[in-house]
Amino acid sequence: MATFKRFLFIVLILTFPLLYGKFYEYSSEFLEKYEKINNFLAYDYLIKMVVQCNIYAVLAISVNVITGFCGQLTLGHAAFWAIGAYASAIFAIAYKLPFVVNFAFAGFISMFFGVVIGIPALRLTGDYLAITTLAFGEIVRLVIMNLEITGGALGLKDIPEIGSWFSVTDPKSFYYLSVIILMVIYYTTVRLIKSKVGRAFIAIREDEIACMSLGINISRYKLAAFAVAAFYAGLAGSFYAHMEGYIHPDQFQFMDSVYILAMSVLGGLGSLKGSILGAFVITFLKEVLRDFQSMQMVIFGVILIILITFRPRGIFNKN
Amino acid sequence: MADVAEILKLTDITIKFGGVVALNGVNLSLRENQVLGLIGPNGAGKTTLFNSITGFAKVTSGKVTLHGEDITDLPPYRLAWLKISRTFQNIRLFRELSVMDNLLIGDHIKCRQKFHDSILFTPTYHKSENDSCEKAKKYLNFVGLDEPEERKAGSLPYGKQRMLEIARALMLEPKILLLDEPAAGMNRKEGDELVQLIKKIVKNGTSVLIIEHDMKVLMGISDWVVVLNHGEKIAEDVPEKVKRDPKVIEAYLGKESE
Numbered sequence: 001m002a003t004f005k006r007f008l009f010i011v012l013i014l015t016f017p018l019l020y021g022k023f024y025e026y027s028s029e030f031l032e033k034y035e036k037i038n039n040f041l042a043y044d045y046l047i048k049m050v051v052q053c054n055i056y057a058v059l060a061i062s063v064n065v066i067t068g069f070c071g072q073l074t075l076g077h078a079a080f081w082a083i084g085a086y087a088s089a090i091f092a093i094a095y096k097l098p099f100v101v102n103f104a105f106a107g108f109i110s111m112f113f114g115v116v117i118g119i120p121a122l123r124l125t126g127d128y129l130a131i132t133t134l135a136f137g138e139i140v141r142l143v144i145m146n147l148e149i150t151g152g153a154l155g156l157k158d159i160p161e162i163g164s165w166f167s168v169t170d171p172k173s174f175y176y177l178s179v180i181i182l183m184v185i186y187y188t189t190v191r192l193i194k195s196k197v198g199r200a201f202i203a204i205r206e207d208e209i210a211c212m213s214l215g216i217n218i219s220r221y222k223l224a225a226f227a228v229a230a231f232y233a234g235l236a237g238s239f240y241a242h243m244e245g246y247i248h249p250d251q252f253q254f255m256d257s258v259y260i261l262a263m264s265v266l267g268g269l270g271s272l273k274g275s276i277l278g279a280f281v282i283t284f285l286k287e288v289l290r291d292f293q294s295m296q297m298v299i300f301g302v303i304l305i306i307l308i309t310f311r312p313r314g315i316f317n318k319n
Numbered sequence: 320m321a322d323v324a325e326i327l328k329l330t331d332i333t334i335k336f337g338g339v340v341a342l343n344g345v346n347l348s349l350r351e352n353q354v355l356g357l358i359g360p361n362g363a364g365k366t367t368l369f370n371s372i373t374g375f376a377k378v379t380s381g382k383v384t385l386h387g388e389d390i391t392d393l394p395p396y397r398l399a400w401l402k403i404s405r406t407f408q409n410i411r412l413f414r415e416l417s418v419m420d421n422l423l424i425g426d427h428i429k430c431r432q433k434f435h436d437s438i439l440f441t442p443t444y445h446k447s448e449n450d451s452c453e454k455a456k457k458y459l460n461f462v463g464l465d466e467p468e469e470r471k472a473g474s475l476p477y478g479k480q481r482m483l484e485i486a487r488a489l490m491l492e493p494k495i496l497l498l499d500e501p502a503a504g505m506n507r508k509e510g511d512e513l514v515q516l517i518k519k520i521v522k523n524g525t526s527v528l529i530i531e532h533d534m535k536v537l538m539g540i541s542d543w544v545v546v547l548n549h550g551e552k553i554a555e556d557v558p559e560k561v562k563r564d565p566k567v568i569e570a571y572l573g574k575e576s577e
Contacts, residue, residue, distance in 0.1 A: 188438055195437030195444070196430045203424045206413040213373065213407075215399025215428040215491065 084237025114230020155248025268314020
């Protein structure tokens with residue numbers, strides 16, 4: 001039964017653009033009367049939104065590896081995302097290699113920085129680590145803003161497309177690629193958590209001293225958690241850069257790090273399904289609340305408080 | 320007892336925390352298959368001595384040797400690789416995790432699998448997971464825990480948590496096991512079970528170093544007892560003699576006034 005459900009779910013994911021296209025076609029006549037809703041439900045727009053959600057889901061999973069499983073609070077995750085995006089874009093513009101190469105390159109560059117920021121994390125815990133990662137996030141943004149190679153505050157434009165069959169006018173192709181990336185990362189992370197490495201991560205979150213007495217090299221595994229998470233974020237950044245075709249430093253602000261963290265907390269720290277759900281909930285919430293402008297953050301905050309009050313350990317974590 | 324090999328030796332261990340001298344020139348040696356009891360009033364430095372062996376406390380001066388090799392300044396996790404395993408005075412189980420997960424994490428250094436084994440479901444992965452589970456069940460049996468494996472470790476009764484912590488320490492297949500007040504919080508029956516368990520552990524070829532306040536447990540199993548007071552060793556002998564040592568009685572009960 002469980003396998004059947006999973007199969008059905010995957011079929012649903014794969015046919016979603018098709019099904020949604022049909023649904024929109026039939027309901028468009030009715031929807032035309034309500035312009036706002038119609039705009040929101042427009043085919044291209046909604047599919048694009050889902051792609052955005054998928055990217056955020058990857059980021060939320062990657063934060064979950066550090067914060068949810070390994071127990072290290074990070075507030076600068078947008079930095080890894082930015083590093084991935086810029087690394088991929090610069091590399092692609094300079095060498096004009098296929099997307100896959102840029103994609104992997106971005107992952108590894110981001111991973112390198114993950115290890116670099118992981119080193120102070122070995123000595124710091126809790127709030128202190130959060131402040132350090134926060135500072136790291138801002139430093140990365142400011143460095144990008146002031147470097148020539150990154151285009152400064154103007155950003156980078158004309159980033160090569162992913163492939164000839166990916167065009168801005170048809171979001172379906174991006175949808176499928178993002179789903180594949182998310183699925184692969186989800187699966188890899190599930191397997192990671194169920195392996196010896198994942199058990200060590202969780203053990204570090206639970207009790208570092210007990211870990212040491214059992215022969216777990218805490219430093220090594222904390223660095224590994226940062227490396228894996230940064231790698232994922234780098235991949236997400238690369239995909240994002242090539243999809244948008246244009247990136248600038250303001251897309252990777254402190255608030256984005258907070259959003260990403262909020263996604264994994266809301267979904268449930270230590271739950272990967274929760275991260276995906278959290279990414280969808282928050283991305284859509286942000287979009288719906290866009291019309292309220294200055295009140296956006298207030299309403300957003302209130303909704304978060306309500307959700308967390310009723311589900312203190314996240315949507316997917318019981319008790 | 321020169322014929323039995325001396326495996327762990329502490330020479331002139333001094334540990335200072337700022338101005339406080341927690342241990343002052345303590346010598347100690349542990350022989351193979353020996354149960355060495357460590358007693359002393361509160362604050363005598365017993366746990367600090369454990370910490371000096373397992374690398375949790377920085378030794379100010381002195382040397383810890385294992386089979387003649389210096390292990391004084393090794394980080395705590397390295398000691399586990401050298402088959403020294405310990406439990407803690409205030410139980411340090413992974414409370415939110417299941418009984419089984421606690422034991423599987425205990426098998427960390429023996430578990431032969433790589434990251435890619437898990438992703439690709441290679442035979443190595445299945446084999447190592449199966450081996451670890453088998454081993455965990457074996458040690459659950461060994462310590463006499465019949466709780467369901469999925470039960471949260473933190474929800475076990477106190478005495479059983481102690482037993483689980485010992486089982487987890489045994490997952491390392493240690494040559495030296497350090498037990499820090501294992502009988503604390505146990506009732507008489509559990510205490511007796513603990514004595515039997517420790518005897519079984521020693522029979523399997525592990526030396527045990529034990530801190531214990533429960534004299535019935537300690538005197539019942541120790542081959543040799545070391546008494547600490549104010550960071551200094553004041554006596555060491557076989558249990559029967561230590562019990563009658565005037566210096567030991569004085570440390571525990573105070574000096575008799577004339």
